Amino acid sequence: xxAAGAAPTPPPAHALLAGGPGLRRRKLVNRTMESTATLAALxxxxxxxxxxxxxxIKGVSAINLDFFIKSPAPIGQSGGGIANSIVGTALLVALxxxxxxxxxxxxGIHTSEFARPSxxxxxxxxxxxxxxxPTIVTGIFVFGLxxxxxxxxGYAGAFxxxxxxxxxxxxxxxxxxxxxxASLREGSLALGVRRWRTVLRIxxxxxxxxxxxGALLAVARVAGETAPxxxxxxxxxxxxxxxxxxxxxxxPVSIFTLSEEASPAAHAQAWAAxxxxxxxVVLLNIVARSVFGRSQARIRRxx
Amino acid sequence: xxxxxxxxxxGCAALAFGLAACGSSSSxxxxxxxxxxxxxxxxxxxxxxxxxxPEYDKKTKVAVTYGAIGSGGGIAQITARTxxxxxxxxxxxxxxxxxxxxxxxIPWALAATVIAxxxxxxxxxxxxxxxxxxxxxxxxxxxxxxxxxxALNPGVTLPATKITPIHRSxxxxxxxxxxNYLSHISPEWSSQIGHATEVNFPVGIGAKGNSGVGGAISxxxxxxxxxxxxxxxxxxxxxxxxxNAAGNYPVPGIPSISAAAKxxxxxxxxxxxxxxxxxxxxxQAYPISTFTYALVPEKAPKASTLKPFLKWAIHEGQTFGxxxxxxxxxxxVVKADEATIEKIGS
Amino acid sequence: MKRSAASxxxxxxxxxxxxxxxPRGEAGVADRLGDPGLRLLALLASVASMVLIxxxxxxxxxxxxxxxxxxxxxxVTANVWNPVTRSFGAASFIYGTxxxxxxxxxxxxxxxxxxxxxxTELAPVRVRRPVATLVELLAAIPSxxxxxxxxxxxxxxxxxxxxPALRSILGWIPLFAGSASPFGLLPAILILxxxxxxxxxxxxxEVFQTVPTELKxxxxxxxxxxxxxxxxxxxxxxKSGIVGASILxxxxxxxxxxxxxxxxxxxxxxxxxxxxxxxxxxxxVASTYQGAxxxxxxxxxxxxxxxxxxxxxxxxxxxxxxxxxSTLRMRAAGPRPGLAVTVAEAQx
Numbered sequence: 001x002x003a004a005g006a007a008p009t010p011p012p013a014h015a016l017l018a019g020g021p022g023l024r025r026r027k028l029v030n031r032t033m034e035s036t037a038t039l040a041a042l043x044x045x046x047x048x049x050x051x052x053x054x055x056x057i058k059g060v061s062a063i064n065l066d067f068f069i070k071s072p073a074p075i076g077q078s079g080g081g082i083a084n085s086i087v088g089t090a091l092l093v094a095l096x097x098x099x100x101x102x103x104x105x106x107x108g109i110h111t112s113e114f115a116r117p118s119x120x121x122x123x124x125x126x127x128x129x130x131x132x133x134p135t136i137v138t139g140i141f142v143f144g145l146x147x148x149x150x151x152x153x154g155y156a157g158a159f160x161x162x163x164x165x166x167x168x169x170x171x172x173x174x175x176x177x178x179x180x181x182a183s184l185r186e187g188s189l190a191l192g193v194r195r196w197r198t199v200l201r202i203x204x205x206x207x208x209x210x211x212x213x214g215a216l217l218a219v220a221r222v223a224g225e226t227a228p229x230x231x232x233x234x235x236x237x238x239x240x241x242x243x244x245x246x247x248x249x250x251x252p253v254s255i256f257t258l259s260e261e262a263s264p265a266a267h268a269q270a271w272a273a274x275x276x277x278x279x280x281v282v283l284l285n286i287v288a289r290s291v292f293g294r295s296q297a298r299i300r301r302x303x
Numbered sequence: 304x305x306x307x308x309x310x311x312x313x314g315c316a317a318l319a320f321g322l323a324a325c326g327s328s329s330s331x332x333x334x335x336x337x338x339x340x341x342x343x344x345x346x347x348x349x350x351x352x353x354x355x356x357p358e359y360d361k362k363t364k365v366a367v368t369y370g371a372i373g374s375g376g377g378i379a380q381i382t383a384r385t386x387x388x389x390x391x392x393x394x395x396x397x398x399x400x401x402x403x404x405x406x407x408x409i410p411w412a413l414a415a416t417v418i419a420x421x422x423x424x425x426x427x428x429x430x431x432x433x434x435x436x437x438x439x440x441x442x443x444x445x446x447x448x449x450x451x452x453x454a455l456n457p458g459v460t461l462p463a464t465k466i467t468p469i470h471r472s473x474x475x476x477x478x479x480x481x482x483n484y485l486s487h488i489s490p491e492w493s494s495q496i497g498h499a500t501e502v503n504f505p506v507g508i509g510a511k512g513n514s515g516v517g518g519a520i521s522x523x524x525x526x527x528x529x530x531x532x533x534x535x536x537x538x539x540x541x542x543x544x545x546x547n548a549a550g551n552y553p554v555p556g557i558p559s560i561s562a563a564a565k566x567x568x569x570x571x572x573x574x575x576x577x578x579x580x581x582x583x584x585x586x587q588a589y590p591i592s593t594f595t596y597a598l599v600p601e602k603a604p605k606a607s608t609l610k611p612f613l614k615w616a617i618h619e620g621q622t623f624g625x626x627x628x629x630x631x632x633x634x635x636v637v638k639a640d641e642a643t644i645e646k647i648g649s
Numbered sequence: 650m651k652r653s654a655a656s657x658x659x660x661x662x663x664x665x666x667x668x669x670x671x672p673r674g675e676a677g678v679a680d681r682l683g684d685p686g687l688r689l690l691a692l693l694a695s696v697a698s699m700v701l702i703x704x705x706x707x708x709x710x711x712x713x714x715x716x717x718x719x720x721x722x723x724x725v726t727a728n729v730w731n732p733v734t735r736s737f738g739a740a741s742f743i744y745g746t747x748x749x750x751x752x753x754x755x756x757x758x759x760x761x762x763x764x765x766x767x768x769t770e771l772a773p774v775r776v777r778r779p780v781a782t783l784v785e786l787l788a789a790i791p792s793x794x795x796x797x798x799x800x801x802x803x804x805x806x807x808x809x810x811x812x813p814a815l816r817s818i819l820g821w822i823p824l825f826a827g828s829a830s831p832f833g834l835l836p837a838i839l840i841l842x843x844x845x846x847x848x849x850x851x852x853x854x855e856v857f858q859t860v861p862t863e864l865k866x867x868x869x870x871x872x873x874x875x876x877x878x879x880x881x882x883x884x885x886x887x888k889s890g891i892v893g894a895s896i897l898x899x900x901x902x903x904x905x906x907x908x909x910x911x912x913x914x915x916x917x918x919x920x921x922x923x924x925x926x927x928x929x930x931x932x933x934v935a936s937t938y939q940g941a942x943x944x945x946x947x948x949x950x951x952x953x954x955x956x957x958x959x960x961x962x963x964x965x966x967x968x969x970x971x972x973x974x975s976t977l978r979m980r981a982a983g984p985r986p987g988l989a990v991t992v993a994e995a996q997x
Contacts, residue, residue: 030874037771040763041780044850047843048787051798058801074353075371075537103694110691123695125969130702132965134904136931137954140938141705144712151341151385163705166698196683224791226907227931231939235343235370235386238356246339246368252793252907259797259911260510262517262538267801274794285789289782375940379947399942465828472915474940497733500942508832508926509915511936522805523831 052278059275062268071238072254078265082273084240088154088248092233093223095158095244100165101215105204107166108173108211113199124174131167136227138163143231154244157233164228165218172214176207209291216288220281226252251277340608343370344377344390345476346513347531348412348595352390354623359615365608373512374595375474375500381406381598387605388613389598392476393500394575405601407647408574409640410594411616413564413630416480417555417591419540420527421520422447424462428554430455432546433488433580433590439527440468440485441492442506447525455546469519469528472509474500477516480579480593481529487580529591532556533627547590549583559589560630570639594636599647606649613644709958712951715944724952730917730933732942737949739930739956744919746929746957749834749909750902753841758895760842761849766879768850769857781854788847796911799840804831804912811835812924827922832914835923837932840908845898852897852972856890857883893971900964904957906931930957 066081073080107127111120138160146156180203188198204211222228229250236249251273258270342352349371356367372380374391381389382403395408418431425447435451438444444451448461471478482498496502510519513531517538520526527543532555535542544552553559566581566588574596581588597616603609617640621631632640710717716724716737727738768781812829819825860883868878884891906929914926915936928936930953941947 026874026877030876033876033879034771037763037767040760041767041772041784044760044764044787044846045780045783048783048790051787051790051795051843054798054802055794074357075350075533103697106691106694107698109687110695114688114691115695123699125966126699126702128969129962129966130698130705132900132904132961132969133705134906134931134957134961136904136906136935137709137958137961138705140712140934140951140954141708143938144708145704147385148383149385163701166701170698194680194684196687197680199687220789224789224793226791226793227935230935234939235341235368235372235380237339237366237368239366246341252791255793255797256907256911257514259793259800260512260515260518262514262521262534266514270797274797277791278794281789281791282786285786373940375942378942379940382942402944467830472936474937474942499733501732501937501940501946503729503731503733503917505918507916508830509928509936511910511915518800519832522800523808 055271055274055278058268059271059273062272063275067269067272071240078263080269082249082251082254082269084236084238084249085251085254085273086276087240087242088233088236089223089251091242091244092154092158092161092229092248092250093219095154096161096165096222097215097219099158099162100218101169103162104166104169104214104218105173105211107170108177109199109204111170111174112177113203120174124171127167127170130163131171133163134227135164135225136230139228139231142228147232151245152231152233152235152247154233154246154248157229157248157250158244160228160232161222161225164222164225168218168221169211169214172217173207173211176210176214177203179210180206213288213292216284216291220284220288223284224252224277224281226256229253230256338364338608339366339368340387340605340612341368341370342377342388342390342597343372343380343386344598345374345392345595346371347374347392347414347416347476347533347593348390349513350533350537350627351412351620351624351629354627355616355620358623359612359620362615363611365612367612371512371514373471373473373500374476374479377598378403378474378500381600384600387603387609390595391500391598392593392595393479394573394577394596395598400573403598406598407601407643408596408598409613409617409643410574410576410632410636411597411613411620411640412595412624413560413592413632413636414595414628415532415555415560415563415589415592416477416484416529417532417535418527418543418545419517419520419530419535420543421524421541422462422464423524424460424464425541426459427541429459429541429543430546430552431543433485436545437485437489437492439466440470440504440507442468464525467523467526468504468507469510469516469523469526470504470507471501471511471516471529473511475512476500476593476595477513477529477531478502480591483577484579484591532560533629536628545590547583547585547588548580549586549588551586553587553589555589555591556628557625557630559587560592560628561633562586563588563590563592564594564630564633564636567633567635570635574639574643576636592630601647602649603647604649606647610644610647613647614641617641706958709951709955713948713955715948716952717948717955719945720949720952724949725956728917728919732946735943735945737946737952739953741917741919742928742930742933742953743956745834745837745913745927746903746931746960748923749837749841749913749927749929750899752838752923753845753902754895754899756838756842757845757849757898758891761846761853761894761898762884762891764846764850765853765857766883768854770875770879770883781851784847784850786847787843788851792844792905792908793911795840795843796908799836799908799912803836803839807831807836807839816924823921824923827920827924830914830924830926832912833922833924833926834913836912837909837927837929838923840912841902841905844905844908845902848901849894849898852894853887853891856887856894859890860886889971889974893968893974896964896968897972900961900968903964904931904961906935910935930954930960 068081069083070081071084111123142156142160184202185198188202233247234253236247255270255273258266352369360366374393377389377391378399380386446463446465448463453461479498479500482502486493486498508519510516513534516528516530517534520528520540546552562585563578563581566585567576567578570576576594578592580590597613599609617632617637725739728740729736729738768777808829808831815825864882865878868882909929910932913928913932915928916926934950934954938950941950
């Protein structure tokens with residue numbers, strides 16, 4: 001038995017096997033604990049349901065065509081939409097991915113294909129550290145780096161999001177690349193294919209679906225992030241903009257601003273934006289998991 | 304099949320780059336062009352600015368972007384030059400002028416900070432005084448039916464609800480105006496807490512922005528808070544009548560704000576105009592009226608876009624004020640502003 | 650290829666090496682440069698990442714420089730935040746961060762263990778996947794949406810119903826004394842709990858799934874009830890994994906700024922009552938950084954961010970070390986790809 005720590009002494013064997021006087025009490029304790037565990041799971045699901053249903057009920061009433069294509073109305077007036085935020089989030093996430101996904105995959109390639117194991121584990125540890133940086137601190141970092149002395153910009157916001165995405169992409173890339181069987185690599189090298197072609201044309205495509213999963217999960221994560229954008233891309237135009245040298249409005253920051261207002265119209269828009277954001281994030285998660293899940297199913301079938 | 308997925312991903316990334324590199328849009332030209340102005344700051348003036356934005360865009364094709372992050376934010380961002388103009392209800396202090404390195408303040412709107420409350424079972428326009436407000440915000444008066452409040456409102460049955468004082472958690476010009484008023488009428492407040500865009504309130508709940516204060520007030524029975532007048536109007540909050548130096552309880556609005564502004568004798572060189580707690584010679588003046596300033600660098604790279612905007616704001620822009628309870632700027636302030644705007648160069 | 654069907658099936662059979670061969674006659678400069686080229690590119694990416702992390706830590710401490718030299722380490726214990734007198738201190742925010750995160754963990758920990766047990770032992774097999782997915786979806790809800798729900802739905806409920814009830818039942822405990830308030834430590838704790846549970850539950854579940862079946866079955870065969878089997882076999886075996894998962898959740902709770910700042914009331918000062926408004930390190934930075942008008946205040950806020958960074962990094966590093974040890978044991982236990990843990994950890 002592996003060293004799992006000293007287990008408490010079990011009841012003597014005859015008591016376990018023969019039933020005995022304590023059996024009813026033990027069964028009661030067992031039933032209680034089982035119910036508690038089930039209750040806990042139900043509470044978790046219930047809380048999720050409460051939140052999602054709140055968002056659904058309150059958000060659906062404010063969703064109309066205007067919501068998607070119009071810009072925000074002047075303060076205090078009703079109507080208008082969050083078109084600028086929708087486009088802004090899409091562009092911020094696209095820019096962040098364009099930055100983080102290639103770099104993350106390259107880091108994954110480095111740690112799984114080229115680096116010595118000790119170097120690789122230090123790099124991976126450092127990336128784990130980066131993953132643990134609170135997003136508000138990332139925002140302060142990028143603010144000091146890219147905004148002070150210049151202006152808030154889509155580039156700064158995307159850079160902040162990319163910093164958050166990087167460890168997720170790099171780690172999942174490393175995991176999948178390490179899973180590629182050595183025989184694939186060896187076979188290719190034995191046939192005279194150069195190392196770089198082996199990596200790029202054989203190893204990476206084999207691992208591609210896992211990397212797509214990692215990228216999608218990273219996107220789902222940053223699509224809902226507010227803190228890194230607060231100082232880097234929050235003073236944004238009401239009009240739809242595709243110019244990254246100025247700040248982009250974004251759905252999370254809009255929700256944040258609207259949530260603090262008093263008017264029911266603002267709240268309704270906040271709920272609708274929240275509904276949209278949840279829908280997006282859940283969709284991305286489902287797609288990512290189905291990509292991963294399909295491979296899981298294949299394993300189960302081969303067992 | 305798998306290759307196509309990677310290719311698709313690469314294609315999306317390329318598309319994103321392409322979109323970004325394009326950098327053009329029907330409504331927001333790229334940076335460096337003179338057709339955008341980015342400003343940030345005061346939430347008090349934000350409703351007026353949001354009226355200005357579409358109008359000015361229609362008139363001159365200049366898109367003004369404004370972030371209502373609070374007056375403290377306006378001062379901080381213009382000091383860091385991350386915006387083209389800042390907006391603050393609080394005038395800059397000596398130190399702030401020094402740190403901002405060459406910024407001028409231009410009073411461009413006139414409004415008031417109102418004491419709003421949410422109290423079920425009580426009527427609108429309860430009477431309060433400055434000293435009572437001091438006690439409330441120091442946590443000494445804790446329920447609405449306290450004798451000090453009841454004494455000011457004879458004939459009104461006040462419920463025993465707990466008072467929750469709301470204050471601003473961000474750097475706020477309304478905090479400045481409110482604490483400035485309290486410091487004027489209470490030496491105790493002045494020495495213990497003082498006045499600034501951000502002070503250490505001993506009790507209460509903090510909320511972000513005038514909207515946040517409004518949100519906190521509307522969702523908490525018994526809440527009282529200081530909030531810009533435009534927000535009281537929009538959300539139809541109950542508001543208190545504050546006793547002024549003459550002993551009257553003027554209703555906060557354009558007449559009482561203008562009365563307070565009339566007590567201004569002259570505009571000093573740095574354009575700091577304070578009309579808080581006007582003297583008794585203005586019997587109908589609202590005691591917590593405040594100007595709000597545009598903060599602009601003296602050497603502004605976008606001077607040629609900025610100057611027409613500021614000029615428009617202090618003239619035509621004022622016509623959008625009355626429906627939000629912004630009073631028109633007094634003549635002498637407009638003259639001083641014009642002189643300051645002329646001095647802005649690039 | 651068929652030999653490695655198990656792990657190969659995670660990824661697909663892979664393209665034939667022949668596709669990787671350069672067309673005849675092309676094996677020239679490009680081909681020879683490719684190797685060092687790719688190595689260099691990959692190395693650059695790794696170096697850039699390391700530089701990024703170092704730059705981040707450096708820049709935050711650098712921005713805090715003025716405050717650090719002005720206040721020194723006394724900042725950490727000073728319970729004051731007064732921009733008028735220019736005295737700043739982190740104590741009340743450290744208190745708020747510690748109390749909110751630790752109590753959230755206190756609630757989330759046992760609850761996550763219970764959920765993980767439900768999902769691995771108790772639930773009928775067909776129910777497991779859907780419920781597990783639902784719990785993981787809870788982790789995917791953006792914090793700003795939870796904050797919105799907290800402001801509009803939870804805060805009035807706490808102010809009008811829950812807090813008065815707690816005060817009347819448990820008011821003799823100082824934690825539940827004090828007047829009800831819509832914003833304060835309690836809503837922040839509840840929201841942090843909602844955010845922490847899915848993370849801890851997901852990692853705990855993975856750890857539970859590595860417990861060798863023979864151990865579990867032998868306990869059951871000897872006649873122990875299911876709970877006794879859990880208590881004697883699963884929990885001791887998974888102890889370090891549970892601790893690791895909890896600290897992972899703690900790290901996430903420490904750094905949460907947005908949802909907390911929406912419901913915590915933004916007050917300085919240390920109060921015992923959970924109902925009282927308070928503030929945390931992350932939340933104070935989020936609400937005030939953009940509007941601080943003196944350089945001393947700005948750098949004091951950066952000092953708060955630096956303290957937060959240190960806390961979060963320590964918690965995260967400890968958690969990773971513990972979880973990695975469990976993960977290695979997981980890999981040794983069977984052909985279960987580490988991607989499952991990645992999927993769970995990606996939510997952190």
